[in-house]
Amino acid sequence: MHFRCEKKDLVEGISTVQKAIQGKSTMQVLEGIYIETTSEGLILRGTDIDLSIETKVPATVVEDGTIVIDSKLFGEIVRKLPNSEVDVLTTENNTITVTCENSVFNLLFLNADDFPDLPEIGRESGVEIRESLLKNLITATNFAVALDEARPILMGVLFEVKNSVLNMVALDGYRLALRTENLDSVDDFSVVIPGKTLNEVNKILSDSTENVSISFNDNHIMFRIKDTKIVSRLLSGDFIKYESILPSDYRLSFTTSKAVLHDSIERASLMSKDGTSNLIKMNIDGGRMVITSNSQFGKVREELSITSKGEPIEIAFNSRYLIDVLKVIEEDEIMFEMTSSVSPCIIKNRIKDNCKYLVLPVRIAR
Amino acid sequence: MHFRCEKKDLVEGISTVQKAIQGKSTMQVLEGIYIETTSEGLILRGTDIDLSIETKVPATVVEDGTIVIDSKLFGEIVRKLPNSEVDVLTTENNTITVTCENSVFNLLFLNADDFPDLPEIGRESGVEIRESLLKNLITATNFAVALDEARPILMGVLFEVKNSVLNMVALDGYRLALRTENLDSVDDFSVVIPGKTLNEVNKILSDSTENVSISFNDNHIMFRIKDTKIVSRLLSGDFIKYESILPSDYRLSFTTSKAVLHDSIERASLMSKDGTSNLIKMNIDGGRMVITSNSQFGKVREELSITSKGEPIEIAFNSRYLIDVLKVIEEDEIMFEMTSSVSPCIIKNRIKDNCKYLVLPVRIAR
Numbered sequence A, B: 001m002h003f004r005c006e007k008k009d010l011v012e013g014i015s016t017v018q019k020a021i022q023g024k025s026t027m028q029v030l031e032g033i034y035i036e037t038t039s040e041g042l043i044l045r046g047t048d049i050d051l052s053i054e055t056k057v058p059a060t061v062v063e064d065g066t067i068v069i070d071s072k073l074f075g076e077i078v079r080k081l082p083n084s085e086v087d088v089l090t091t092e093n094n095t096i097t098v099t100c101e102n103s104v105f106n107l108l109f110l111n112a113d114d115f116p117d118l119p120e121i122g123r124e125s126g127v128e129i130r131e132s133l134l135k136n137l138i139t140a141t142n143f144a145v146a147l148d149e150a151r152p153i154l155m156g157v158l159f160e161v162k163n164s165v166l167n168m169v170a171l172d173g174y175r176l177a178l179r180t181e182n183l184d185s186v187d188d189f190s191v192v193i194p195g196k197t198l199n200e201v202n203k204i205l206s207d208s209t210e211n212v213s214i215s216f217n218d219n220h221i222m223f224r225i226k227d228t229k230i231v232s233r234l235l236s237g238d239f240i241k242y243e244s245i246l247p248s249d250y251r252l253s254f255t256t257s258k259a260v261l262h263d264s265i266e267r268a269s270l271m272s273k274d275g276t277s278n279l280i281k282m283n284i285d286g287g288r289m290v291i292t293s294n295s296q297f298g299k300v301r302e303e304l305s306i307t308s309k310g311e312p313i314e315i316a317f318n319s320r321y322l323i324d325v326l327k328v329i330e331e332d333e334i335m336f337e338m339t340s341s342v343s344p345c346i347i348k349n350r351i352k353d354n355c356k357y358l359v360l361p362v363r364i365a366r
Helices: A007-018 A071-080 A131-144 A195-204 A258-272 A319-328 B007-018 B071-080 B131-144 B195-204 B258-272 B319-328
Strands: A002-006 A032-038 A041-047 A051-058 A060-063 A066-070 A085-091 A095-100 A103-108 A125-130 A156-162 A165-171 A175-182 A189-194 A211-216 A220-225 A228-233 A252-257 A279-285 A288-295 A298-305 A307-310 A313-318 A333-338 A345-349 A355-359 B002-006 B032-038 B041-047 B051-058 B060-063 B066-070 B085-091 B095-100 B103-108 B125-130 B156-162 B165-171 B175-182 B189-194 B211-216 B220-225 B228-233 B252-257 B279-285 B288-295 B298-305 B307-310 B313-318 B333-338 B345-349 B355-359
Touching: A002 A007, A002 A041, A002 A051, A007 A032, A007 A041, A007 A051, A007 A071, A007 A085, A032 A060, A032 A071, A051 A195, A066 A071, A066 A103, A071 A103, A071 B258, A103 B258, A125 A131, A131 A156, A131 A165, A131 A175, A131 A195, A131 A211, A131 A319, A156 A195, A175 A319, A189 A195, A189 A228, A195 A220, A195 A228, A252 A258, A252 A298, A258 A279, A258 A288, A258 A298, A258 A319, A258 A333, A258 B071, A258 B103, A279 A319, A313 A319, A319 A355, B002 B007, B002 B041, B002 B051, B007 B032, B007 B041, B007 B051, B007 B071, B007 B085, B032 B060, B032 B071, B041 B060, B051 B195, B066 B071, B066 B103, B071 B103, B125 B131, B131 B156, B131 B165, B131 B175, B131 B195, B131 B211, B131 B319, B156 B195, B175 B319, B189 B195, B189 B228, B195 B220, B195 B228, B252 B258, B252 B298, B258 B279, B258 B288, B258 B298, B258 B319, B258 B333, B279 B319, B313 B319, B319 B355
Parallel strands: none
Antiparallel strands: A002 A060, A002 A085, A032 A041, A032 A066, A041 A051, A051 A228, A085 A095, A095 A103, A103 B298, A125 A211, A156 A165, A156 A189, A165 A175, A175 A355, A211 A220, A220 A228, A252 A307, A252 A333, A279 A288, A279 A313, A288 A298, A298 B103, A333 A345, A345 A355, B002 B060, B002 B085, B032 B041, B032 B066, B041 B051, B051 B228, B085 B095, B095 B103, B125 B211, B156 B165, B156 B189, B165 B175, B175 B355, B211 B220, B220 B228, B252 B307, B252 B333, B279 B288, B279 B313, B288 B298, B333 B345, B345 B355
């Protein structure tokens, strides 16, 4: 194998496929980057079996070939090369010679035959979404996936289309995030995508208005972002019937400034950091919300103006769950809906009806 | 006690004195910030006994008093307050009430009687140095102090004036850093300042041209930077006679570009990272330097143009020691002086004779 390419293109390709590569693997080949020459340049691929990322790098190919090269070492070397043309040539003894200006590296490579193929998806079902919108949808929901493995299906985000409406839903037993978006004439489907996959997809997505093409079969999903393919296994099993969890009614609703509420809760939570509960209390009555929290070190009281409708309520939350929602919800003015101090609370945009966040309150002794 | 001050002034004061406060201490009072009202505002102080930092914060004092308040919690709270006036008032049960706009915190405080006083320095000896110059002097030397406690005196930087020349010297048994500066008519003196102290002093120094006043007695040194006093204990004992370590002659000298050499060594050291020696070899012959390194994963060869005078040499180094020097040395063109593969190597500016770095080579089998 022999090719030449620009250092910056190679760095970009390596950074992309490294997102699928775990630091250490029991299979040495999985710690490597697969490099294949094609008529158009290079194909780079990284995988941890569950998640595979493949991308293209423009290159002048002198002689065809495929190798697998240690991802960490090769990545560090290429990043530190001068901004110039890089020449990569396989020589005897499973060695590649990497030359760039006055730097010459000789590195051992691994046999590419053992490297896993990219899972085949076919094109059974699919949908196209603008890159920037997909980024927004993932950010709005993925934070709420379960992190513990007690119920593996909850470690993923439900990605379903019903009557041309896309619903993305994540929940972990304490809170739920739902984001919806109208799509043009797409057939109904429903898959559950691992949260870890969406994290990596999100890092690769830009704010571009180009379309990402998403296709899947029973076991795998593929995101195609420009020259990059991300293939991940899907989670198997049925997702929770989330519609039945969302309350249909409420007895108190109020609107408030997202930024003011965020800062007040951040301050109040300083007093509840020591425990694991991050407990803060909210007292809502008419146009006023009072947030309090206390610990062995002292106490705090925050007062906010709100616009409310309904009965007064005293309710307690894990402040972290509220902060998580306030960080991703889009509008500056947001709306809360509550029924009692033990019923789920709903948070949504004041105007645009494209998301719903549910947070369970914490029961408090009176 | 009752005072009012601007949040940003209070944050600045807290950040300054926190540099002397360790996270956890066996004495609870040392985890706190001492606050005292004066006719001009507030005095804030933090200490870990070895190092104390005191600064002033402009404030309107309504009622005099002194308290000690938990540094971490108080710091976090004040940083998160709105950018507005902060009102601090002591109330019953050893509590302070911190009010800012619609936020009210009640925090326990500690009795200030147990808080250590700032050590008295008097003004036995002293010197004045421009802030930006002192910053430069510390950066140029402090990296070379010993980190292990085998010889405590080497954990500090020698700070001596001889015939109106200031010498700052640090060494750790493998390398030495010497930076000199002409001062106007200052009496001779010699003290050893803990490296840890200089680290914190460096963080507080700005690039201003104002003078820092430095004064000391047998046990302590005080840096006065605008409204801030930093007092540290000095290390006791005699410093190494460093002049006898510096070679007076050499058999090969060469000049090279600092940036090109830095990048070449950085790349070469990628191949030697696995061991603890970070071993790289240099082969210097005429106008050419070849740097090589190899490990189980492969090898690297870097070639540089240099301007040399003297006999060819093959010599090996711990790359980290060279990189440390290249990061702080001032000029873009630098000069090396070598005698043999087992003799100390000297690195200095090509033109300005105000620093000398010594690095011991690593003996290699041939």
